[in-house]
Amino acid sequence: MFTRVNKLQIELPKSTYADANAAAAVQELLGGRFGEMSTLNNYLFQSFNFREKKKLKPFYDLVASITAEELGHVELVTTAINLCLTGTTFEGDPDVTPMQSGVDKRNTYHFIATAQTALPGDSMGKSWSGDYVFNSGNLVLDLLHNFFLECGARTHKMRVYEMTDHPVAREMIGYLLVRGGVHITAYAKALQIVTGVDVTKMLPIPNLSNDKFDAARKYEQQGWHRKLYTFSEHDYQDVKQIWKGTHPLDGGQLEVIQGTPAGAPIPDLESVEETFAPGISYEDFLEIARRLQQSAGL
Secondary structure, three states, X not given: OOOOOOOXXXXXXXXXXXXXXXXXXXXXXXXXXXXXXXXXXXXXXXXXXXXXXXXXXXXXXXXXXXXXXXXXXXXXXXXXXXXXXXXXXXXXXXXXXXXXXXXXXXXXXXXXXXXXOOOOEOOOOOEOOHHHOOOOOOHHHHHHHHHHHHHHHHHHHHHHXXXXXXXXXXXXXXXXXXXXXXXXXXXXXXXXXXXXXXXXXXXXXXXXXXXXXXXXXXXXXXXXHHEEEOOOOOOOHHHHHOOOOEOOOOOOEOEEEOOOOOOEOOOOOOOEHHHOEOOOOHHHHHHHHHHHHHHXXX
């Protein structure tokens, strides 16, 4: 079972200007082949379908823990897209074309389909597909795929970072570059335990250094690159048998934290009247409040 916490994993800055084309690029980090919806669903189904969970529990615990973190990453990227879109259009009479700016943006779906919020799709408007899920049932093959998937995700994050300087997008990407590095390192450690092979030496990827990214540096200074969360109060403790020792870049001690990050408030998206969202007027709100009080016996 999953427990949901009404927080983002980190605090995102308040958006000071709209950039719908940046939001369109960030969509790749949500619903692209190497986006957060892919990492989530790959690990989700691998954890559901994992064979011999008891015998191979440290590896099951690793995949299961990262699964829960990825769910929060989906929410984080989605929120960043929403904030980048905020303020693109203006409120006004339909005949003055209040959403006129939307027609020239990279992804018009944002304005037609979702009231200027994120889509479960990529930067080209293609819907995310279950075909992106890889679950062979073979532990080594699945771990190797996960390592590759995280490397691809990291590459796309670095490229989108260089495409936009929107502060919300960069804050989100900086954090995920650090957390994705944790997952790359964790899967590499798991593969080394299973096979004896150091995959980080076998391939010229990944370069895990985040020195060039200002938005990532503060998270590394806080030690986020050395922490692996279980996202459970009591379960998945055997991940400690894999996530241990020192970090390959700075030599700092790796740490398993039982539970979740402290988290931060989720931004409250205001109404966008020109899109008829949420479509509740002030009078409607008063009537809803009256009904709620009535149903509560007040």
